[in-house]
Amino acid sequence: MYNYSPDISAKALRLIADCGLRPSPQRIAVAYYVLANRTHPTVDEIYTDIKATCPSLSKTTVYNTLRALVESNCIIELTIEPGTSRFDGTTSPHAHFRCNSCKRIFDIDMPHIPKLSDFDVGNVQVYLSGLCPCCKN
Amino acid sequence: MYNYSPDISAKALRLIADCGLRPSPQRIAVAYYVLANRTHPTVDEIYTDIKATCPSLSKTTVYNTLRALVESNCIIELTIEPGTSRFDGTTSPHAHFRCNSCKRIFDIDMPHIPKLSDFDVGNVQVYLSGLCPCCKN
DNA sequence: TTCAATGCAAATTTTTTGCAAAGTC
């Protein structure tokens, strides 16, 4: 693997352990990929890229691993784009900007949101999730 | 139609005109539905409900009309839920809260976000869109 | 009669599910 990072690798192992899963090579590869690639990849991008070096990988395993990581709050599932989920290994609070033209997704630090003068911000959506008052009990 | 509102009907006609579309009965029905139902309906819910009183309606027309309304900023497409888009006729700034248990989506006024004490907020996602610095020119 | 809008069906895309084979403890 290009530019292999022991740090990221160690973190990938930790996330998989946090999910209560066994560290299989496939799961490590998926976790490593999401941590190493800050491009907010889709399932298909993750699958295709890993598959290039690990041909036996199945999409089912990618889906399963990502779901487990999301449910354990180890990574974030982005739904900013209609149709597909994207994934983000950065879990500290930050916002996302999606360009309507080039479709790229930028990470925006929260304190910088009010002064996004270089961007032309057309739409702001704040999504909260958790438990509503009825379901809290 | 139950509780038919001339006000909403007039607004539906206006939105369709704003899109540069002709006010066909199907388009009016779709726009009316989204304005009248503040439940953040999916395409399928919109289609099924209107179809009950207007059997000839096709899902293609629902998709086409919704896309036009979204592109003209007449309604908002919510992507808070993985897998499907939901639609919101309220375009003034407000946030959405999705309960992880009952899956309902609540409208939250922006000034109320900091004191959402009745809710158990686990996750906050801020999505911005528009044009990035590269594409602005 | 011309052009826009509709509706159906098929195709695409994304995600989920069932299950047998392979791997791990």
Add this chain to the structure above:
DNA sequence: GACTTTGCAAAAAATTTGCATTGAA
């Protein structure tokens, strides 16, 4: 040997596309 994990294939769900028919100006 029991149990987990994987990968394939099929199914399900959401959306888009092609095209013939309908309808309005």
